Amino acid sequence: MQSLNDSISVKHAFTRKCSFxxxxxxxxxxxxxxxxxxxxxxxxxxxxxxxxxxxASDSAFVSLTQYA
Known part of the structure; x- marks a missing residue:
């Protein structure tokens, strides 16, 4: 049988945070x-x-710099 501490550590091991x-x-x-x-x-x-x-910004920059 799992103890409370075991279930807490398992839950913590699978905690994910959104990268955004x-x-x-x-x-x-x-x-x-x-x-x-x-x-x-x-x-x-x-x-x-x-x-x-x-x-889109990169494309606009490239197209502007081609004619400079």
């Missing part, structure tokens, strides 16, 4: 694991928006 918002995660459908990082579904959507914005 840094909050403790209770894994649910739609959450994302990317490489070794964990994300809530809504946080992952935020990561994608930031990356999309950065790619």
């Amino acid at each position: 918002c840094k909050q403790v995660m209770e894994i649910s459908e739609g959450d994302v694991i990317y490489d070794a990082k964990w994300y809530h579904k809504v946080c992952w959507e935020g990561v994608e928006q930031v990356q999309s914005h950065n790619r």
Whole structure:
């Protein structure tokens, strides 16, 4: 039979934090694991928006500098 201390240490060993918002995660459908990082579904959507914005900014910078 498991003791209370054993169950607490097992639960702590599997605690995950979202790499975007840094909050403790209770894994649910739609959450994302990317490489070794964990994300809530809504946080992952935020990561994608930031990356999309950065790619658009990079493209605009490249196109402007080609003609300089």
